[in-house]
Amino acid sequence: MASCSTKTQEANKEAIAANTETEVTSSDKIKLITLDPGHFHAALLQKSMYANVDPVVHVYAPEGDDVQEHLKKIEAYNTRQEDPTHWKEEVYTGEDYLQKMLAEKAGNVVVLAGNNQKKTEYIKTAVDTGLHVLADKPMAIDTESFLLLKEAFASAAKNDVLLYDIMTERYEITTMLQKEFSMLPEVFGTLQKGTPTDPAITKESVHHFFKYVSGMPLKRPAWFFDVMQEGEGIVDVTTHLVDLVQWECFPEQAIDYEKDIKITAARRWATNLTPAQFKQVTAMATYPAYLTRDVGKDSLLAVYSNGEINYRIKGVNAKVSVIWNYKAPEGAGDTHFSVMKGTKANLVIRQGQEQGYKPQLSIEPAKDTDLVAFEKTLKANMATVQQKYPGVEVKKAGDAWIVTAPEKYHNGHEAHFAQVAEKFLQYLAAGKMPEWEVPNMIAKYYTTTKALEIAKQKSSTSSRR
Structure with a gap:
């Protein structure tokens, strides 16, 4: 991670010292500050309005395409025909945007989604000055930034502010139901331990550089393809997968990364883009200088966007992997595959062509299971699931059962940002988060950054052979 210059760091410290004691004036409304938005996730948090959140949002950013693309998306939400938003963006652009934010302290929650090279420093600076932070993943992209992130969490606790990352995948209904069925011992049994070659839990995510967001082709910034600024795939999208492993397998349990996490293997590989593909997704005719390496x-531009991590967490073997292709097949989008292996049944999420590229959860009994008895047990336990998720049903398909949920639960990835924001607003109102959230965020970013360290060492060794 590239650090700020010494001069900039000193300016930040002076601004923090001058403003740490400043109280946010006006009402009890949450006032948002968007800092250096460069990823479309920053805008997706404003696709909806929220009770008790001031519609005036202060934006601080350097001049350039990143902030302009962000403002275009907000304007599109404000002017859409159905349920338009009414955000008012107060924008400051200039080289001293960070110092200006600290001096004005125009809000109490900083939203971060952009260049990951700078993000951890932004986080630390914000919490040091007494501001809450809601940050897009990843909050750390290498070992150095992980150590800084640990300091940021300590600072947040000291200054009584909340630091939280945007884990949208916890709100995907098939994942929620996978977790729910895993907590039914009569159906699932207990989670197996697995082995490094046959893990008890596997999660794979396939993403695409060219995609549509809110109905429009997404224009990505060129820096998104620079792993020094965006981070490699093994520390980016895998953040969601590692989070889900912790969240599903050990619900509401704190993870101690020093005791509970052991990386057994990690690898990384590149996706190659043609100049034409790069131009289509960035609108740039040539590669910027920082990408020529x-x-x-x-x-062909080699982007190290793919990665795989094999690890043990509290004695359970897990594997997570991310793959980036240029463009999805017709009718498809980003996809998710997941297996949780129980002693009585496996819970499998598939999202391939056979499923119409829509995630589908199946319950697959262990070999030699009495299927008639299993079905009776499964249906007897459905009331527990339906109490929490009314309308969820199971339907026999061969030797497995397909789980179906009413359409209202399938609200899509973009809607999940509002759900995360609502959860964060609840935490702000309570003045605290569940005790397991912070240690588990730290454990999550240790897992991804340590895996990158190991994968790069492996790549370096291989290249010398």
Whole structure:
């Protein structure tokens, strides 16, 4: 991670010292500050309005395409025909945008979604000055930034502010139901321990550089393809997968990364983009200078966006992997595959062509199970699930049961940002988060950054052979 210059760091410290004691004036409303938005997730948090959140949002950013693309998305939400939002963006652009934010302290919650090279420093600076932070993943992209993130959590606790990351995948209904069925011992049994070659839990996520967001083709910033600024895939999207492993397998349990996490293997590999593909998704005719180091034969841009982590967590073997392709097949989008192996049944989420590229959860009994008895047990336990998720049903398909949920639960990835925001607002109102959240965020970013360290060492060793 590239650090700020010494001069900039000193300016930040002076601004923090001058403003730490400043109280946010006006009403009890939450006032948002958007700092250096460069990822579309910053805008998705404003696709909805929220009770007790001031519609005036203060934006601080350097001049350039990143902030302009962000403002275009907010304007599109404000002017849409159905349920338009009414955000008012107060924008400051200038080289001293960070110092200006600290001096004005125009809000009490900083929203961060952008260049990950700077993000951890932004987080630390914000909590040091007494501001809450809601940050997009990843909050750390290497070992150095992980150590700084640990300091940020300590500072947040000292200054009585909340630091939270945006884990949208906890709100995807098939994942929620996978977790729910895993807590039915009569159906699932207990989670197996697995082995490194046959893990008890597997999660794989497939993403695409070219995609549509809110109905429009997404224009990505060129820095998104620079792993020094965006981070490698093994520390980016895998953040969600590692989070889900912790959240599903050990619900509401604190994870101690020093005792509970052991990386057994990790690897990384590149996706190659043509100049035409790069131009289509960035609107740039040539590669910027900082990407030329990654340009090889036939002008292909190698992006280390793919990664796999094998690890043990509290004695359970897990594997998470992320794959980035350029564009999804027709009718498809980003996809998710997940298996939780129980002593009585496996819980499997598939999202391939056979499922119409929509996530589908199946309950698959262990080999030699009496299927008639299993079905009777499963149906007897459905009341527990339906009490929490009314309308959820199971339907036999061969030797498995497909779980179906009413359409109202399938609200889509973009809607999950509002759900995360609502949860964070609840935590702000309570003045605290569940005790397991902070240690588990720390454990999560240790897992991803340590895996990157191991994968890069492996790549370096392989290249010397």
